[in-house]
Amino acid sequence: AKDYELRQYESAKWVSTVIRGESQKEAMRQGFWKLFHYIQGKNEKEMKIDMTVPVTCLVKSGCTDFKISFFVPFEHQDCPPQPTDSDVFIEERKAAALFVRSFGGFASPEKYAEEADALARTLRNRGQSFHEDFFYTAGYDSPFKLFNRHNEVWYFKK
Numbered sequence: 001a002k003d004y005e006l007r008q009y010e011s012a013k014w015v016s017t018v019i020r021g022e023s024q025k026e027a028m029r030q031g032f033w034k035l036f037h038y039i040q041g042k043n044e045k046e047m048k049i050d051m052t053v054p055v056t057c058l059v060k061s062g063c064t065d066f067k068i069s070f071f072v073p074f075e076h077q078d079c080p081p082q083p084t085d086s087d088v089f090i091e092e093r094k095a096a097a098l099f100v101r102s103f104g105g106f107a108s109p110e111k112y113a114e115e116a117d118a119l120a121r122t123l124r125n126r127g128q129s130f131h132e133d134f135f136y137t138a139g140y141d142s143p144f145k146l147f148n149r150h151n152e153v154w155y156f157k158k
Helices: 024-039 109-125
Strands: 005-009 012-020 055-060 065-071 088-093 096-103 134-139 151-156
Touching (some): 024 109, 109 134, 109 151
Antiparallel strands (some): 005 096, 012 088, 055 065, 055 134
């Protein structure tokens, strides 16, 4: 469709952390740094791992817990080094069909929520069945990239 796409993702490992009781913006900041330390060598192999995209954030309705995640690079999918920070963990996300809405610019939590609402409205209007109680934000760019930025919101298809 012109305002969203349906993507099929294979199962994959992500390195994640949950930040509780903070604003989404603060949770993203804290979570990013915990995960960044992991890829910089704060893992049991003391291995540096390439930064990947997207950086995702799980947003649940009415909840102040946010799960921030980095995709584990393909070369480490089979055996990612275990985190040494007890707040950081490796998770395997099952294969899934996702409804995706893309947008540009610098994405704030408010902008992500606005885009997620627009996607949810579109999906409801088209009779699509999806999990409405949560969505993921996905950021693809360094904070230093000023132009042609790419952001997404994801809903899981039922």
